[in-house]
Amino acid sequence: MDTRPIKEFCLSLGLTEVGIAPNHLPEPKEQPDICPLAAGKGPERYDLTGVLPGCRAAVVVLFPYYQEPVAGENLSLYCQFPDYHPVVRRYLEKIGAWMGQNWPESRQTAIVDTSVLAERQLAVEAGLGFVGDNECLINGTYGSYCFIGAVLTTLPLEPDAPDRGECHHCGACAQVCPGECYRSGLYDYRTCKSYLTQKKGELLPEEIAILRKTSLVFGCDECQRCCPHNARVPVTPIPEFRHGRQARLTAEELEPLTNRQFKETYGQRAFAWRGKKLLLRNLALLEPDSLKDKL
Numbered sequence: 166m167d168t169r170p171i172k173e174f175c176l177s178l179g180l181t182e183v184g185i186a187p188n189h190l191p192e193p194k195e196q197p198d199i200c201p202l203a204a205g206k207g208p209e210r211y212d213l214t215g216v217l218p219g220c221r222a223a224v225v226v227l228f229p230y231y232q233e234p235v236a237g238e239n240l241s242l243y244c245q246f247p248d249y250h251p252v253v254r255r256y257l258e259k260i261g262a263w264m265g266q267n268w269p270e271s272r273q274t275a276i277v278d279t280s281v282l283a284e285r286q287l288a289v290e291a292g293l294g295f296v297g298d299n300e301c302l303i304n305g306t307y308g309s310y311c312f313i314g315a316v317l318t319t320l321p322l323e324p325d326a327p328d329r330g331e332c333h334h335c336g337a338c339a340q341v342c343p344g345e346c347y348r349s350g351l352y353d354y355r356t357c358k359s360y361l362t363q364k365k366g367e368l369l370p371e372e373i374a375i376l377r378k379t380s381l382v383f384g385c386d387e388c389q390r391c392c393p394h395n396a397r398v399p400v401t402p403i404p405e406f407r408h409g410r411q412a413r414l415t416a417e418e419l420e421p422l423t424n425r426q427f428k429e430t431y432g433q434r435a436f437a438w439r440g441k442k443l444l445l446r447n448l449a450l451l452e453p454d455s456l457k458d459k460l
Contacts (some may be wrong), residue, residue, distance in 0.1 A: 226316075260316050
């Protein structure tokens with residue numbers, strides 16, 4: 166089935182990085198050790214029909230989010246803008262609705278980040294990039310600064326050729342990683358600063374030491390900042406990611422808020438999903454003078 170009309174519609178929405186993936190993804194010989202914050206585990210990550218019965222393909226879309234760094238930022242770039250989950254979903258639902266109008270017999274469902282599927286592999290199979298040594302999807306235009314979304318469909322769409330590009334293997338990400346999570350040659354989420362900033366409960370001394378190596382209180386961009394594939398990426402063309410930027414979070418902002426007020430104020434920010442208490446913990450560890458016995 167000709168996929169050009171679907172891609173042209175996506176382009177009309179300002180989405181340039183679009184590809185078609187098959188309904189089954191190749192499984193690795195050995196199942197990776199998946200971070201507990203991820204939804205999917207095991208074979209379910211590679212079978213699209215488990216999410217949409219009768220699925221025959223997926224329209225995979227990348228949503229670039231890069232913006233130039235700003236002074237004093239202490240939040241990872243991906244969560245400095247309004248939460249990408251509803252933003253991406255709105256675009257995907259427009260695509261799905263358009264497909265349903267043009268092919269009424271078809272069924273569609275949108276996925277973004279929280280599905281059980283291996284979304285980076287989905288993007289690779291759709292020809293949109295390759296996975297680098299830093300475990301990020303790397304796109305030829307926008308580097309690794311992209312969110313991944315997809316519209317699963319029962320339409321028999323012809324898949325695009327997978328991206329067979331390859332990382333430079335320069336070792337930069339391994340050298341700058343605060344937690345040295347690439348030292349074994351395989352990514353170990355347990356020492357990834359981004360994971361540790363989202364891990365609830367009391368952290369071990371060695372985990373605290375990792376957090377204190379850089380200034381971000383939520384997330385970690387070190388392996389992306391040093392990556393040569395990101396050296397000249399353009400600023401995001403997505404309007405929703407160009408406005409409402411908050412690059413810094415302070416204890417003075419958070420501490421007076423009740424949990425309800427916190428949700429009302431920050432509920433539309435990606436850094437809020439783990440709650441106020443965790444953010445205050447991280448701020449206390451990284452900026453102790455800002456909290457002075459308030460925890």
